[in-house]
Structure formats: structure tokens, C-alpha cells
Amino acid sequence: MNKCINYIYSIGAAMGSLGKGMFRTFSSMVHPARILTQQYPENRETTLYIPERFEAELHLIEDENGELKCTACTLCQTACPNDTIQIKVEKVTTPEGKSKRVLSEYIYDLGRCTFCGQCVDSCNFGALEMTNHFENSEYDKRKLVKLLNERHLPANRKEEQI
Amino acid sequence: MEKYMEITPDESEGFIINIGPQHPSTHGVLRLRTQLDGETILNMDPYPGYIHRGIEKMCESLGYKQFIYLTSRMDYLSAHMNNQACALCIEKGAGLEVPERAQVIRVIMAELQRLASHLLWWGCMGLDMGAVSPFFYAFREREMILEIFEETGGNRLTMNYITPGGVMQDLHPDFVHKVKEVLASLKKHEHEYGELLTGNIIFRKRLEGVGILTPELAVSLGCTGPVARGSGISCDVRKQAPYDVYDQVEFKEILFSGGDCMNRYMVRMEEMKESISIIEQLIDHIPEGSFRNKPKGMLKLPEGEYYHRVETARGELGVYIVADGSAKPWRVKFRTPNFSNLTALKPLSIGSKVGDLVAIMSTLDLIIPDIDR
Amino acid sequence: MTSLQIDFTGFTQWIGQTLSDYLSPGWALTVELILAAVALIVMIVVLVILMIYAERKIAGFMQLRLGPMRVGWCGSVQAIADVLKLLLKECVTPFKADKFLFALAPFIVLTTSFLALVPFSYSPGLQLWDINIGVLYVTAVSSISVIGVMMAGWASNNKYSLLGAMRSGAQIVSYELSVGMSLIAVIAMSGSLSILEIINSQADGWWIYKGHIPAIISFMIFIIASTAELNRAPFDLAEAEQELTAGFHTEYSGMQFAMFFLSEYTNMLIASMMAATVFFGGWQPLYLPGLDGFNAIMDYIPGFIWFFGKVFFVVFLIMWFRWTFPRIRIDQLLRLEWKYLLPISIVNVLIAATVAVFEWYL
């Protein structure tokens, strides 16, 4: 008799546990306010939240005069574990007659970057930052190799480009 | 090719089937060469290596500060803990002091990471058992935790936030508020986890009495973490060799003695509650002060051998560094928890059903990149 | 009471009359059959597309997400887009597969599911074939589909497919019994195997209400067993994704896969139609005793809306199971059938027989 009661009780308990799960999914279904997902490309302007510290792309900071803060010391190049950064330096002679190291090209390979932030961390001049611009995908991986100082090329390099 | 396909005489009996390397339940690229008799597993050999990147070799050519980011790619669900283990080992060697604030931040972050990892495991556990919905319920809180990481460290999965001497950046001003929100949400939704999986009769029947790992076997196989604690072996590094501020918080080491899948499952569910309690103890008492003791110049370890272990979400991670006095390590070895837990897969699965193999693999919570490194 | 219902008898008779006016009797019959088949296929395809959309939306909302949202308004044409995609895809046959059986299997599966649709009565007067053993016919025909599944698994020359097919075979063969037993309980009370007569016997109350305890038990057994027979979660062992990748249809692609998919949904529809017919009174409206006004309003709702409303209720139940429960293991599956469902349903048939003999109806 006990066995029989246990048998029926076990069936009842099993049904109960299944019922609880069904109640949970049903209550989620009738409460659309609980929906978690975002409609990504549509919500770009509205609800999309990207924290300001999000590391998506390396960027050179300009100072108040519109010049790059970068001094071409290549500390970031050494700090980078993946050879993402390549800095080309050239020596120019200032009007005073001193020779000075000037940043010629700051080449950043986004495709190799792992966003570890060690370049920003290593910079002693506060010349680097990671921006939030995360929509960086390209069909051609060569396009991921970027020249970061494009707008601030030294005078002689500008002429070459033209 | 013949080397892979060779069939020894005793194998000619069964039905050889390769589960993986591309298979939904291996959570990555693990190949299990399984010999079946109908639905019963006669023999099974794991063949890892499909995501071997040679992290240990790569470390030998990188500086001490640089190779930490690689460890986030081993067990990507315990990225903070992996970074923490490396940082602690390097700090031990270099004699770096860590500010109190950084230590507290590290512990909070590690516990948040453990919560996120266990939540993902819980979702995948349901998925492996054939219930798709729990996965999304688990992602609700996990998403909130990842947002906290994103706000503070700048990345979601592979943070590289913990660094020798402290942490990379100070906490986000919203941090305390958001962490409290997550904890409140976790507590509010705790019953849903019970309703969807833990209490479900089908789920319990799938796990109870399946894949029993005896304590002796667990020790001999080198299992650690929730897998060993499900068999009643006390092995929590946070208790045995406290690091950072774990000696200042109170928490229980969760032990279950059955050793079957359900016990391993329950260990993780209870561990989440302990993590919540650890964070609650610390969140209101984050000391003020510096968050980082930045080493000046190139970080170098004096010649010698250094070892440190931490408790990641899956078990004990040991970092062994052999330094030769230069700026780069001579040899780095990571004793990863999943590598040792993988050894348990073979003895547990022999004699069980194909469906049980999925359950066992799921409760061992294998992360393949952590096995292969 | 049924006078208010839209009756299709006149319409079908008019078609038959017109055709035999212009054609010889043999040709008239052929054209009638073709018309019926086309109508049936169109109906099924439309319903299946609706079901796919419903399933994806229901799954979405149960999982705290929105489901398809991109194609059309709230993703409403998503299913049609998927069908188009499948139509355009190449059907790949594995190199060492048994090519003939491999190509034949989806047709067998699909044909058997369409065959089972024949005796159902969708609305007053709308029935293809009023056969006096309708229920038996449906259960008999729908169990042929296991041959197609086994054929697909064997011919694919894939070990996952073979395992899936074997599981499916064991599962369908054993759960057939419970499905039959649970239907017999109601048949004992209604006293007929004809679908139309079963529906007519429920004019004064559906069996789920009139047959009280035995009917409720047999409805629960029917729902569990038919979910298992449909290979749907929590009994989707034949295509258990986490264990066997996709089970017996692992190697199928393009339209061949679409046929398996279509037949799976058609089978679900058949099981739901059977449940609606046997337990919920087919196209009979809901009457509450003593509320004449309410009953009169119910009469204004056409029969096919009643029928498909009930069908979709059962379909929703089956979908609800799928998106809530974890999967059962193979030995547990067989134990559930032989140790729980079958004994209970045998006892239930006895109770139903007693109820029928003493006419203890509510």
C-alpha cells in the first residue's frame, strides 16, 4: 500500500515540478516588458549604451593647439605584445638648428590588436586613448591597417602624399 | 591518416564514432573518439589540441607585463582570475606591494567573474540537457555583470584588467551602485533557476547517480574546483592559501559528498550564493587610496622559480614561472584546472550512455582553450 | 442548434454536381480528387508556415527575446523567406550514401503525413473521406513514417544518422501503444471509430468534460505519447542536437530537409487535430449548461474557427513543452513508456469501459 502511495505521490511531485517550469516560461511569455534583447542596428541612436571606457580603436590625442601629443618615443611599440603598432620616426632640423625626432607615421594594425590597453598604459605623455568607435569591420583586412596621424603628417610627408 | 584510424582488436567489436571536434556539446573543439555498443560507451579517448596556440611558448618571448593578456585567452570565462594568478606570481617574484584598494577590487572582480562564469555554465548546462530557454535567463544577470566589466575595465570577455601592482584603471563611479543592482537581481530571480532546472524532474533524473566520481579517483586524477568538491574533497584555494583579501571575508567552502553530476551541479549553484555573500561583505568597504603601484621601468624578476595558485571558476590555476633575471621569463607553465578535469572524463563516461556523456561533460564544465592553451 | 453553423455540404455537393454534369463519372472523380489534394496541400502549407512563425515567436517570448523581427512586420514573412531559401539551396547527397533510398526517404515521410490528414472533419460538411474506422486509419498510417526515418538514417551512411534513426524507431514503436490506448478510452465511451460520429457524439459536451476522469487521464497520456511520437522535445532523442548533432536528417539539405521539416510540423498538426477531434469536440462549439445567451453567441462562431482554435491550443501546448523542458535520456524514455504510461493507460481503458457501460457521464 505504501508503495502504491509513493508511486502516485512521485507522479504528482513530478507533474508539479514540470508545472512550475511551465508556469515560469508562460509568465515570461505574457510579460513582454522582461525582454532582454536589443534591436541593435535600429537602436544605434537611441538605447544603445557603450561605456566611455570601452576599448575599440586606438586614437592619438591632440593637444589644445591641434598638434599631436605623441613624441614618437616608441614606448607603446615596445609595450605592445602583438606588434600592432609601428612607429616611423624621422629627424628634422628645427629653425634653431637642433635636430629633433618627429613622428612620421603611426601605423596601427587593428586586425592584430587584442585591446589589452597596454599601449595606453605605457604612454608617459597621455598621447593615446581607446575610442568607442567599435563598428570597424571591413571586407578587406588591409583596410584594417590604419595610419593614425593622417591629419598630422609632417610637412615633407604631406607633399609626398599629394 | 592511418595513425588516427587504427583499430585495435578489442575495438573491432564496437561502433567507433568521433564526437567532435565540431560538435554542439563539446563547447569548443574537443574530439572524443568514442567506442559505442548501441547507446553504451565502451571506451572513450579525448583528443584535444584543436585550439592549441602555444601560450607557454609565446610567454617566453614576451615581457612580464605583456604576457598577462594571453592568460585571459586560456579560460576565457575566468579571465580576471587568470590575470590575477599571473599578477600575484609576478608580484611575489618582483616584491611588488599591492595597495589595499586594489586587493579588494581584485576580489570583487574575481567573484563577479565567478558569478558570470557559473551563470553561463548554468545556461549551457540547460542547453546540453536539451532545454533551450534557461540559457537566456542566465544571460540576464551575466549581461549586467559584463556591463560592469565593460564600464570599469573597457572590455567584456578578455579584460586584462588586473596587472602586476594593482589594477589597470580605477573603479567606475557607478560601480558600487551597479554591483548592488546585480546582486539584487540575482536574489530576486534565484527561484527561477530552481523552477527551470534544479527542481525539474527530468533534469534531476538525468543527473542523479550519473558519472560518479569517487573521492580517491578525484584525488588521483588531480581534479580540483567544483568537480572535486562535488566528491567531498576540500580543495578551495581561497580557504587553503588565501590570497589578496580572501582571509578577511567569511564564506563557506561548499562540499557535497555524492560525487555524481547532481552534486557537482549543486556545488556550483551554492557557490554562486557564497560569491554573492563575499561581494556583499566587501562592496561597502572598498578602501580609499591608490589603486595601483605602478612598477617603474621594465619589470624584471630576479633569477629563481616562482609559483602561485588561485581558485578560478573551474578549479585551481597554478602559475609556475622560471626566471633567469632578464626581462623575459625563461619558462612559464600554467597548471590549468580544465586540463586535469579532462582526465576525469574517460573514467566517468565508460559504461554510461551517450546522453550521459553530455551531462558529464557539462558538469565537468570543460573550457577547451584552457585545456589546449 | 447546428443550423446556424456554416455548412459546407451544399458547397461540396455543388462542386460534385457541376463536375459530373460536364464530365464522365470517372473523370469527375479524378478532378475532384485533384482539387481536394491541392486544397489540402495549400491548407497544410499555410498552416505550417503559420505554425513556424508562431513557434519562433512563442519561443522568443518564452526566452525573454523578441523572435524574428527583420523580414516583414515583426518578422511575419520570415517563414516564407526561409522556405524560399531552402527551395534555392542545393540538395547534397553524401558520396557513399545509398542514393535511391536517400532520395526516397523524405517522400515517404511526407506522403504518410499527408495520408493521415484524409479522414479529418474540418468543419460541418468539410471532410475528404468519411471512413468508419477513421481513428484507426490515422494511427495506422502515421506509424508508417518510421520507415522513412529509418531509411533516411540508414541511407545517409552517417553514424549519427543511424543512431538517431534507431532511437526514433524504438521510440515510435513503443509510444504507438500509449497513443492507441489513450484513444481507445474515448472510443469506448463514444462507441465509434468514425471521426464524424465521434464529433457528433460530443454535441452535448466535449469528451474531456463529459468523460471526466478517464478522459482527462487519457488526454494527458495522449499529449505525452504523441509528443514522443512526434520526436519533439522533451522527447527529441532522434535529433538530439547536443548528442547527435541533427540525428537522422544530419546529411539532408535544401528541399529534402524542408520535406522532413514540413512532415514534422504536419505530424504535429495531425496529433493536435486528433486531440481536438477526440477530446475537444472537433468543430462543436463550447456550450455551458443553463446559459442560453452564451450558447447562442457560441453558435455564431463558424465551425472551422472552433476546430482550428482547438488545434492551435494543442499545438501551443506541444510548443510550450518544447521550450520549457530538458531532454529525457533514451533508457528513461523507454522506462517512462513501459513502466508508467502503458500500465496507466491500460487501467484507464478499464475505467473508461466501466464508465461507458454504466453511462456515468457528466
Add this chain to the structure above:
Amino acid sequence: MNKEKLTTLLSNRFQGKDIGESFGLPALIIAKEELMDTAHLLKEDQTFGFNQLVCETVTDRSEYFELVCHLRAVGKGHEMILKTHVEREETPLLPSLYELWQAAELFEDEIYDLFGIRFDNHPHLRRLFLDEEFEGYPLRKDFVNTLDL
């Protein structure tokens, strides 16, 4: 048992051997011929009772290879390092620890794969991570990377 006590016990038990410190743990360096006997003793002796092999790995010391076994007595809470040296040659041979600690199976597979050290009495020695056809042993210091990525 704390570190100092274990060091004393070890130096009493293994007289004539130098008990050093390595990875912050007591370390015992022995010849490879004695490896199996010592390992048996360390596992079966009740005072030591090292029942878990936490990690087994190899360091390339340029002149020789150094096998490092990290042992732990679960329950007793003490750990030690057992080291042995093996001469540098194409495929050196060492006894397998599998019969004592089952965890050794995969560790030794890994060592064979990455250092080319073979293990005697290992149940199923194979290259764990790399291709069977892969040439060279990557974690050796003289390994030249011929792969061009």
C-alpha cells in the same frame, strides 16, 4: 604539516640528499633511476602520503631537461616539488608516473608532445596537441619556428 616540518622530515628520510627550495616549496632532486622508488615511497609512506600529482612538467635548462613534479597530500595539506634531471638528447626516456597518479597520463602526453621525452609504461603515449607529423618539439629552447604566419 607546514613547510619547515616537511623539510626536516624529508631530510631525515632522504639522507645525503639536498632538500632545497623551488617554487617556494621544499624540493627534492634525485637521479632519474631513483625516480620510481622515491615516488612510490612518497605516495605510500603514511607520514608523507602525497596522493595527488598537481602538475608534472619539464623545464629546458639548456644543458639538460629538468622534470618537475608538484606533489600534494590532499587532506594533510602539504606539498613538495620532486625534480629529476635527464640528459639532453633526441628522445630521452623516463619512467611514467601513471601507475601512481592517474593524472600523469595527460601531463606526460603533453611533455612528450612539446619536449619529446618518452615515458616508459605509459598506457597510451601520443602527441596530445600537435599533429602526428609535426617536426620538432616546440618548447625546447633550440626549436626553430619554420611556420610562417
